[in-house]
Amino acid sequence: MWRDAVLVCAKDLRIELRARVLLWQVLPLVLFALALGPSLVALRHGAPGMLWLALLLATVLAAGRSAQIESPEGTRASVRLLGLDPGGVFLGKALALFVELAVLTAVLAVGLLVGFHVDGVRLALAAPLCACAVAALAAVGTLYGAVVAGTDVAGTLLPLLVLPALAPVLIAGERGTAAVLQGGGPGRWAVVLGVMAVVYVAVGVVLYGPLEEPS
Amino acid sequence: MGPAVSLRSAVALLGRFPALAGVDLDVEAGSVLAVLGPNGAGKTSLLCLLAGLLPLRAGTGTVLGCDLRGDRRALRQQVGLLGHHLALYPDLSATENLAFALRAARRPVTDGVGALERVGLVGRLADVPSRTLSAGQQRRMGLAWLLARRPALWLLDEPAAGLDVEARALCEELVGEAARSGATVALTSHDHAAAAGVADHVVHLSGGIVTSARAGERVRVA
Numbered sequence: 001m002w003r004d005a006v007l008v009c010a011k012d013l014r015i016e017l018r019a020r021v022l023l024w025q026v027l028p029l030v031l032f033a034l035a036l037g038p039s040l041v042a043l044r045h046g047a048p049g050m051l052w053l054a055l056l057l058a059t060v061l062a063a064g065r066s067a068q069i070e071s072p073e074g075t076r077a078s079v080r081l082l083g084l085d086p087g088g089v090f091l092g093k094a095l096a097l098f099v100e101l102a103v104l105t106a107v108l109a110v111g112l113l114v115g116f117h118v119d120g121v122r123l124a125l126a127a128p129l130c131a132c133a134v135a136a137l138a139a140v141g142t143l144y145g146a147v148v149a150g151t152d153v154a155g156t157l158l159p160l161l162v163l164p165a166l167a168p169v170l171i172a173g174e175r176g177t178a179a180v181l182q183g184g185g186p187g188r189w190a191v192v193l194g195v196m197a198v199v200y201v202a203v204g205v206v207l208y209g210p211l212e213e214p215s
Numbered sequence: 216m217g218p219a220v221s222l223r224s225a226v227a228l229l230g231r232f233p234a235l236a237g238v239d240l241d242v243e244a245g246s247v248l249a250v251l252g253p254n255g256a257g258k259t260s261l262l263c264l265l266a267g268l269l270p271l272r273a274g275t276g277t278v279l280g281c282d283l284r285g286d287r288r289a290l291r292q293q294v295g296l297l298g299h300h301l302a303l304y305p306d307l308s309a310t311e312n313l314a315f316a317l318r319a320a321r322r323p324v325t326d327g328v329g330a331l332e333r334v335g336l337v338g339r340l341a342d343v344p345s346r347t348l349s350a351g352q353q354r355r356m357g358l359a360w361l362l363a364r365r366p367a368l369w370l371l372d373e374p375a376a377g378l379d380v381e382a383r384a385l386c387e388e389l390v391g392e393a394a395r396s397g398a399t400v401a402l403t404s405h406d407h408a409a410a411a412g413v414a415d416h417v418v419h420l421s422g423g424i425v426t427s428a429r430a431g432e433r434v435r436v437a
Contacts, residue, residue, distance in 0.1 A: 004319065011315055015306045074300025077268055078360070082319040083292035 001088040008084070008092025009099070015069055016062075016100055025058035029108055033115040040117055047116040048177035051108055052170050055137065058104050059097075059166060060159050063141030066097055067149040067158070076212075086209030090142060094204060097138035105130055118181055126180040132193035133173040139200035140165050146211045169196060219244040219368060219399035220265060224274035225283075227264045234260035236423035237274065242416070247390060247400040249414035251407055257423040258403035259298070262370040265401060267291045279367055279399075292320070295366035297357040297374055305346035309336050309356045312345060313363055320364060330363035331356075334385065350377040358389060369393050371402035375409065387413050 032050040036042045070076060070093075112118045144162040148154040176189030220242035227235040234257045242248045250258050263269040265278050267287030276283035281290035296302075303312040313327030331341050334355040340348065345356055354377050361369060369390070375383045390400050390413050404410035411417050418428045 007315065007318055011304070011307070014311070015304065018306065069304065069306070072300065072305060074298055074302050075304055077263070077266075077296060077298055077300070078302040078316075080268060081266060081291045081294055081296055082316055083288055084319050 001085045001091065004084045004088030005091035005095060008089050009095040012066060012069060012093055012096035013099060016065065016096065019065070021061070021065065025054060025061065025104055026107055026111060028054045028057055029111045029115065033111075043116045044118060044181075047112050047118050048174045048181060050116070051105075051112060051177060052133075052173045054108055055101065055105060055134070055173075056163075056166055056170050059101060059137045059141045060162055062097055062100050063145040063162060064155065064158050066093055066142060067145030067154065070146075071149050071154070080212070086212055087205040089212075090146070090204045090208035091201075093145075094135075094138045094142040094201065097142055098135055101134045101138055102131070105134055122181050122183070126177050126186065129173070129176045129180065129186040129190045129193060132190060132197050133169055133176075135197035136169045136193060136200050137166060139197065139204050140169070143200070143204040143207065143211075146208055169193065172196070218242060218277075219246075220248075220276075220278050220401070222264075222274065222276040225264065225271055225276050226273035227260055227269045228272050229260060229269075233423055234269075235264060238420075238423070238425055240418065240425060242399060242401060244399050245394060245397050246415040247394050247402070247413055249410035249417045250401060250403045250420055251405070251410060251417060252403075252420035253405075256420040258420055259372050260423075261420065262296065262298075262372050262401060262403060265368065266294045266296045266370055268296075293367040294370060295361040295364050295368070296370045296372070297354070297361060298372045299376070301345060301353045302357045302360055303345070306344050308342045309345050309348070309359065310341045312356065313360060316360055317363055322364070326363040327359070330359040333362060334359045335382070351379060351382060354378055355382060358386060361393075362389060365396075365398070367398055369398055369400040369402075371400065373403055373405070375404065375406065 029050055033043065036046050070079065109123055112123060113120050141162060144158060144165065147161060148157045151157060172189050172192045176186040176193065179189065180186050218241050220240060222238050222240040225235055225238040226233060238261065250261060252258050260269060264271060264283065267283065267290040271283040278290055279293050281287065303316060307315065309331055310327065313331065314324045317324050317327050331337065336352065336355055336359060340352060345353060348356065374386050378386060393400055402410065416428065419426045
């Protein structure tokens with residue numbers, strides 16, 4: 001399973017690297033900064049929410065693209081004939097999505113430092129919490145991407161399904177990041193996000209195979 | 216050799232539509248079967264059933280010793296399918312696609328280089344994204360995939376479609392080589408004469424059932 005996961009992850013990252021679409025997701029952060037105005041207090045106060053909203057939007061886009069890679073009719077049939085472990089395929093796709101979102105998070109963090117004037121040291125302390133949240137986002141995005149893949153309305157259906165599922169991650173991520181930036185620790189929010197990540201990954205590994213099989 | 220394929224009253228659905236409505240079919244291992252029939256007869260569905268891609272809804276069926284009602288993953292690893300659509304990933308080049316497929320099948324990646332050369336996908340053609348290849352070149356990539364993978368069962372859905380004369384000859388050559396090496400081949404076609412020329416057995420499919428079966432030219436020549 002892990003061997004297949006590494007294979008699929010490398011393939012997805014190679015395709016995504018060529019597309020270079022995801023880095024455009026920095027734009028929402030710039031727009032949010034403009035919308036909040038020049039007030040330093042407002043910018044610092046809104047920074048955690050803006051970070052996680054930008055990541056949420058990026059997840060929807062990236063999950064759709066990740067599912068799209070596997071969607072063409074010929075691709076679906078030929079890949080199923082490769083005999084890859086479905087759990088491995090899920091892990092590989094989720095891992096690729098995790099890497100993409102983690103890179104984007106790092107870029108957005110720089111944006112927060114420059115545009116929102118947050119404390120760099122405090123932001124670095126939020127990294128483990130962000131890693132858990134991004135893992136949960138990647139797992140949910142990959143799973144729901146598989147749910148809608150192959151349907152005629154995948155582009156419309158994916159945000160409708162995935163946004164409610166991602167809302168708890170958004171809330172916990174924002175609360176945890178805000179707590180860290182205000183001088184506290186991530187505390188229970190990091191635990192909540194860690195549990196979410198583990199549960200979503202486990203559910204994805206189990207369900208990805210049946211989702212890919214025609215009923 | 217025993218039967219590579221054995222179907223009895225096989226039924227397969229596309230949605231709610233019975234694409235195969237009770238097919239009886241036996242194919243000897245190492246032989247070439249040509250499936251003829253009009254559009255919508257169920258030829259592609261039959262190949263998908265044999266590949267383990269379409270579930271068997273009623274009847275019984277075994278392919279390469281695997282029960283079609285059981286876990287079909289073991290079967291899929293032994294089957295190669297050349298369908299109407301581009302195989303594998305449009306955003307990857309032919310070289311990258313074959314490398315991915317061979318790694319997944321735990322075979323040496325170097326097998327892909329020879330296969331691409333054999334089908335004439337060399338130089339720039341092997342390195343551009345496969346979605347930019349012409350339809351015929353994409354089919355050649357599919358053939359290269361089969362060649363590199365060397366499956367026990369070759370399923371070719373109208374393999375000559377979109378190919379030039381040279382590639383058609385190559386395709387027939389590859390089918391012959393596969394059969395001689397012990398692989399079983401099932402191909403669909405609208406061209407009765409061409410299909411019968413390479414096949415040991417010819418079956419006609421219409422409305423999702425086999426309407427006639429007879430020996431092909433290969434048997435007569437032999």
